[in-house]
Amino acid sequence: MSLTADASDKPTLYKRIRADIEKRILTGEWPPGHRIPFEHELVARYGCSRMTVNKALSELAQADLIERRRRAGSFVRRPQHQSAVLKIADIRAEITALGRGYGYELISRKLRAATAADRERLGVKKAGKVIAISCRHSADNVPFAVEDRLIDLSSVPSAATADFSREPPGSWLLHHVPWTEAEHTISAIVADDRTAEALDIAIGAPCLVIDRYTWRSARTITAVRLLYPGDSHRLVARFKGG
Amino acid sequence: MSLTADASDKPTLYKRIRADIEKRILTGEWPPGHRIPFEHELVARYGCSRMTVNKALSELAQADLIERRRRAGSFVRRPQHQSAVLKIADIRAEITALGRGYGYELISRKLRAATAADRERLGVKKAGKVIAISCRHSADNVPFAVEDRLIDLSSVPSAATADFSREPPGSWLLHHVPWTEAEHTISAIVADDRTAEALDIAIGAPCLVIDRYTWRSARTITAVRLLYPGDSHRLVARFKGG
DNA sequence: TTGACTTATATGTCTAGACATATCATCGTA
DNA sequence: TACGATGATATGTCTAGACATATAAGTCAA
Structure with missing residues (x-):
């Protein structure tokens, strides 16, 4: 082992302890189920107080x-039974990150009393007003995705006066x-x-197809369906863990 | 406000402080950009030491x-520019969670020296041996997904003797x-x-289509392509945050 | 063999201090 | 006006203790 207690340290001690242990786990040196040294052992090894070691272990x-x-x-945990985490980026950010020009176009915007279908889609019981929006995102003037969105006005009243012909509803809501x-x-x-x-x-x-349903504190805000050309669009996720 | 310092506490103090603040953020009472009380103010309010408050804030x-x-x-953070986290479950776990019977069937298994296409797919340069597996997962005897996998034997030599006719390669690797x-x-x-x-x-x-590419410490392990019937299968993700 | 009780122990939480460090605000100077 | 030094302040990290609590493991009795 080389759990040296000193070293010219840029990072703080507890971070170094955490990194040391993390490295051993990630490389497989300490496989799942392996018992990590007790706090008091790490205290002795690093020559610090227990709170410092505890902070490192707590974060892990x-x-x-x-x-x-x-x-x-x-103990080193067994990988989370083979589940993974995928990051879904915002469309504008995604296109911009690709170094392509972002374009947005409002196709239709309707303010109406919620129909039965609207209420079902938003998962609300009470009738109220909604805004239905249809729009299109493009990258370098090539269609990238079409968006079909419903906003619950009783949750977001200010959306009634928002100008969705210039700003995408997703960005506005954000x-x-x-x-x-x-x-x-x-x-x-x-x-x-x-x-x-x-x-x-x-x-x-x-x-x-990505269907996103958003709420805040049990209150529905918006339901959106995004359609991407399947052969050209890709959702990419990188993750660490099991 | 009702940041009471006492109360019949099941949870520990720092957890209660964390929950109190989290609630205010999630309900929008403290919107993005809002300054949270200083540590010394929370110390006074909860009648505890700074370390306790610090632990709550650090976790947030x-x-x-x-x-x-x-x-x-x-300060309350602005929502992470509309990115989200999606959990992709293991196929067997997914099917079992749905209360359906899991079925597995090996279609083909070939051990061969890596072809140029194999090396490209695995992202390795050196020639070596690989296992190519094709199999099918089913739910209540209805096809659920087909899997097409490549395992790098130089990274996982023991895979050569594994019995993939009984155990899905994903589970085995896990x-x-x-x-x-x-x-x-x-x-x-x-x-x-x-x-x-x-x-x-x-x-x-x-x-x-889900293409998953897995490695450990910069060492390629496996590349897999999963194909699901698109109209019946759904990946669902719930998340909290922006 | 089984079940109930006891004990040792590692983690969980907390304290009342300490010094370090980044940074905002102010004041003084070129 | 612009710039640079200075101090105030909130967070970042750390200590050397403390008591609480869950639980593995051992002990003893039914």
Whole structure:
């Protein structure tokens, strides 16, 4: 081992302890189930107080890399049964990150009393007003995605006066509604005639579908369906863990 | 406000402080940009030491709910530009979670010297041996997904003797390779004749594609492509945050 | 063999201090 | 006006203790 207690340290001590342990886990030197040295052992090894070691281990536990059990010790966790994490980026950010020009076009915007279908889609019972928006995002003037969105005006009244002909509703909401929870569903369909025309692809071509349903504190905000050309668009996720 | 300092406490103090603040942020009472009370103010309010308050705030910062700036204070963060986190579950776990019977069937298994295409797919330069596996997962005897996998034997030599006719390679790898990193790409295609037959769907039907590329400490382990019937399969993600 | 009780122990939380460090605000100077 | 030095301040890290609590493991009795 080389858990040296000194070293010319840029990072603080607890970070170094955390990094040391993390490295051993990630390289497989300490496999899942392996017992990590007790706090008092690490205290002796690094020559610091227990609180410092505890902070390092607590953060590793919070990151699900280790599991801490009273009286037993700390153990390397088995990879989270093969689940992974995928990051879905904002469309504008995604296009900009690709170094391509972002374009936005409002297709339609309707303010109406919520129909039964609208209420079902938003998961609300009470009738109220909604805004239905249809728009298109493009990259270098090539259709990138079409968006079909419903906003619950009783949750976001200020959306009634927002100008969605210039700003995409997703960006607007992001800046006007603070913290949210959301549920995403990803699926695939083949393009019908309307979709094919909007995305400038062939009828029957594959499309990636993202349905996002957003709320805040049990209050529905918006439901959106994004359609991407399936053969050209890709969602990429990199993750560390199990 | 009702930041009461006492109360019949099941949870510990720092957890209660953290929950109090989190609630205010999530409900929008403290919007993005809002300055959270200084540590010394919270110390006074809760009647505890600074370390206790610090622990609560540190965890909120780690969860990206707040941002801490020296000398300035702690602030509610603006939602992470509309990125989200999606959990992709293991196929067997996914099917079992749905309360359906999991079925597995090995279609082919070939051990061979890596071809140029294999090396490209695995992202390795050196020639070596690989295992190519094709298999199918089903739910209640209905095809659920087809899997096409490549395992780098120089990284996982023991895979050569594994019995993939009984155990899915994904599960086997999970139990024999500790911690990994991975990259996922999700896209959509339409079924060609071979895929259509394997999944028992029509040619031209939409399919969801997940390409997963897994490595450990810069060492390639496996590359896998999963094909799901796109109209029936869904990836669902729930998340909290921006 | 099984079940109930006891004990040792590692983690969980907390304190009342300490010094370090980044940075905002102010004041003085060129 | 612009720039540079200075001090105030909030967070960042750390200490050397403390008591609480869950639980593995051992002990003893039914």
